[in-house]
Amino acid sequence: MTETVHPDTVLIIDFGSQVTQLIARRVRETGIYCEIVPFQSSEEGFHRLKPKAIILSGSPASTLDIGSPRAPQIVFDSGLPVLGICYGQQTICEQLGGTVEAGHHREFGRAFIEIAKECALYDGVWPVGSRHQVWMSHGDRVTAIPDGFEVVATSANAPFACIANEAKKYYAVQFHPEVVHTPDGAKLLANFVQKIAGLKGDWTMAAYREHAVSAIRKQVGDKRVICGLSGGVDSSVAALLIHEAIGDQLTCILVDHGLMRKNEAADVVKMFNEHYDIKLVHVDASDMFINALEGESDPETKRKTIGRLFIDVFEAEAKKIGGADFLAQGTLYPDVIESVSFTGGPSVTIKSHHNVGGLPARMNMQLVEPLRELFKDEVRVLGKELGLPDSFIGRHPFPGPGLAIRCPGGITREKLEILREADAVYLDEIRKAGLYDAIWQAFAVLLPVQTVGVMGDGRTYEFVCALRAVTSVDGMTADFYHYDMEFLGRAATRIINEVRGINRVVYDVTSKPPGTIEWE
Ligand SMILES: Nc1ncnc2c1ncn2[C@@H]1O[C@H](COP(=O)(O)OP(=O)(O)OP(=O)(O)O)[C@@H](O)[C@H]1O
Ligand SMILES: O=c1[nH]c(=O)c2[nH+]cn([C@@H]3O[C@H](COP(=O)(O)O)[C@@H](O)[C@H]3O)c2[nH]1
Ligand SMILES: NC(=O)CC[C@H](N)C(=O)O
Numbered sequence: 001m002t003e004t005v006h007p008d009t010v011l012i013i014d015f016g017s018q019v020t021q022l023i024a025r026r027v028r029e030t031g032i033y034c035e036i037v038p039f040q041s042s043e044e045g046f047h048r049l050k051p052k053a054i055i056l057s058g059s060p061a062s063t064l065d066i067g068s069p070r071a072p073q074i075v076f077d078s079g080l081p082v083l084g085i086c087y088g089q090q091t092i093c094e095q096l097g098g099t100v101e102a103g104h105h106r107e108f109g110r111a112f113i114e115i116a117k118e119c120a121l122y123d124g125v126w127p128v129g130s131r132h133q134v135w136m137s138h139g140d141r142v143t144a145i146p147d148g149f150e151v152v153a154t155s156a157n158a159p160f161a162c163i164a165n166e167a168k169k170y171y172a173v174q175f176h177p178e179v180v181h182t183p184d185g186a187k188l189l190a191n192f193v194q195k196i197a198g199l200k201g202d203w204t205m206a207a208y209r210e211h212a213v214s215a216i217r218k219q220v221g222d223k224r225v226i227c228g229l230s231g232g233v234d235s236s237v238a239a240l241l242i243h244e245a246i247g248d249q250l251t252c253i254l255v256d257h258g259l260m261r262k263n264e265a266a267d268v269v270k271m272f273n274e275h276y277d278i279k280l281v282h283v284d285a286s287d288m289f290i291n292a293l294e295g296e297s298d299p300e301t302k303r304k305t306i307g308r309l310f311i312d313v314f315e316a317e318a319k320k321i322g323g324a325d326f327l328a329q330g331t332l333y334p335d336v337i338e339s340v341s342f343t344g345g346p347s348v349t350i351k352s353h354h355n356v357g358g359l360p361a362r363m364n365m366q367l368v369e370p371l372r373e374l375f376k377d378e379v380r381v382l383g384k385e386l387g388l389p390d391s392f393i394g395r396h397p398f399p400g401p402g403l404a405i406r407c408p409g410g411i412t413r414e415k416l417e418i419l420r421e422a423d424a425v426y427l428d429e430i431r432k433a434g435l436y437d438a439i440w441q442a443f444a445v446l447l448p449v450q451t452v453g454v455m456g457d458g459r460t461y462e463f464v465c466a467l468r469a470v471t472s473v474d475g476m477t478a479d480f481y482h483y484d485m486e487f488l489g490r491a492a493t494r495i496i497n498e499v500r501g502i503n504r505v506v507y508d509v510t511s512k513p514p515g516t517i518e519w520e
């Protein structure tokens, strides 16, 4: 992963909790660098990262199960501050001489803890004798604590809600400080990394930019790099960073697959040519994509066809510039974590995200992934640092397969055109209402269903358009956006009046889960 060691790094050992990523986010918010390493490779991670503090995550496992994961001994031999969360607390107790039992009451959700003693972990946050809301999610509980520890907070069902060995700087909590339902949790984590471990918050995007630029130079040398540029935040920021590092050795390739939003390809090319001196090839491959997709209705086939054609175009373009040794991607940290995280069993494929991950084997190119340590919101901050215009930084995500996965049923050129128009009107209404930034992602979907309507005293028999808008932090979970009805009415009227081929509009009120954000 990282090539350079950050001076003040926190190692987060992941035992497979659903919320391990949130620990990383909370630590990063204090300006301190951290990485999540799966417990299986945590010893190797320790040597690679040379951390100054360690956090042990929660887990679906029970320490009472035979073969359940443990922290490597080096954690306790290192003399570093350690914070154990939930399972992390339980394994600390198991490993250092305490005991854990299966609890009589499983405890999920909100709970209240009483502060019994002063503790560096909540210094300046929770006074002795006060009571605070925390979030619990456990079945097992600690029943005896190891020597050298004392109980510093209790809850009705977790007498050892927080325990500490201040001399060794070991802290362990049964609750989850990383989730927002523990309102003061972020302050506790900040106390751990700043006051207890004494780390400096110098993980800034300016520092990251320097670090990334020199890492790219070192990796690429004087070789050529191609970068698929969609105009989305990730690929735009990746392109700017790589260009800063290696200038003309970079060629960006924008593939217009005929599945972009209205005017999108032209806008992206214009913006890049106006602001940057980056080599950008705009490939109109729309016939190739649409011909291959025409009539196709299976979502997975659509996605795979598009993924394959992207490869073909990248290959052909690389050849035209005399070959390229590297392919740049805007892979983000959550993508990396999802592919290494400990899971109880094989996970199912919900949808094959058009992923350029299959590229290197076929194209024989090495990957350049300058954003693989960052979360999306950090990428946006980095984009700002690099001077990317706000209109690009705040853009809603747009999937690589584009309108093809918003047109359920067989794809036709005509349907794509109708959808493109409806989507443009919908987004225009959102912008006019000042809602664009409050919504994480919004788009129109053209349903393969025709319904009867009446317009100008005549009968119509046309398509249904579904509108989607969601709020989310990272796209992993999402809620539908709660518009007021006036807005929906206005958008529907405009779409029906202005877009030929649509005579009915509906709004999607499904969250994720159980739905996904896209319809295919
Ligand atoms: N039309 C396109 N032309 C060239 N490359 C593309 C195109 N669409 C997607 N890609 C490539 O696929 C990658 C993944 O797409 P993805 O949509 O996740 O990222 P993005 O478009 O850069 O950002 P965002 O998530 O904000 O849309 C992009 O970073 C880009 O390299
Ligand atoms: O680059 C991409 N290639 C894809 O194949 C793809 N499929 C979904 N998405 C985007 O991912 C986020 C989550 O989408 P879902 O809830 O539909 O899985 C949403 O932001 C989707 O727009 C994709 N992005
Ligand atoms: N969230 C957790 O870490 C849970 C730990 C353990 N599986 C329990 O039920 O107690």
Ligand SMILES: [Mg+2]
Pocket: 230, 232, 397, 398, 399, 400
């Ligand atoms: Mg995109």
